[in-house]
Amino acid sequence: MRFDHGSVGCAVVAAGVVSIDRPRPAAVGDAAEFWAWMRVGEFRLQRCDACGRFRHPPQPSCTSCGSHARSWQSSDGLGEVWTTTTIHPPVLAAFADRVPYRAIVVRLDEGLFVVTNPVDDVDLPIGTRVELVLDPIDADLVLPFARASTSKK
């Protein structure tokens, strides 16, 4: 199943690369709201209402100005591969059936960094323009993955 999320520009795909028995993100504190947006298929970033800086991972106050005023802004999930690596054993038992697999850091156009994996474990060299796609793992978890994009910054 695949559908586009017109309002935010992120696509949702069922890549089938994660099983439900793997460790899950800790959806606590401000991160709980990030994961709640992900569950409804929206990739949103926390933004300071006082100075306008984006921040990720979510946190209760701005590291730039110290304000606690914050809101959530939709993101197209566009950026470029900042760095990449291939994961080899030893790994947690839950990931043993996946190795080797690629992990990448995407620098979003908003200036934030997101650690993720390429869709279908495709090689995405440093500097590749990418878009995040949201993969509903189950009813409670949607994860972002990256794929090559023809978008311009």
Ligand SMILES: [Zn+2]
């Ligand atoms: Zn601020």
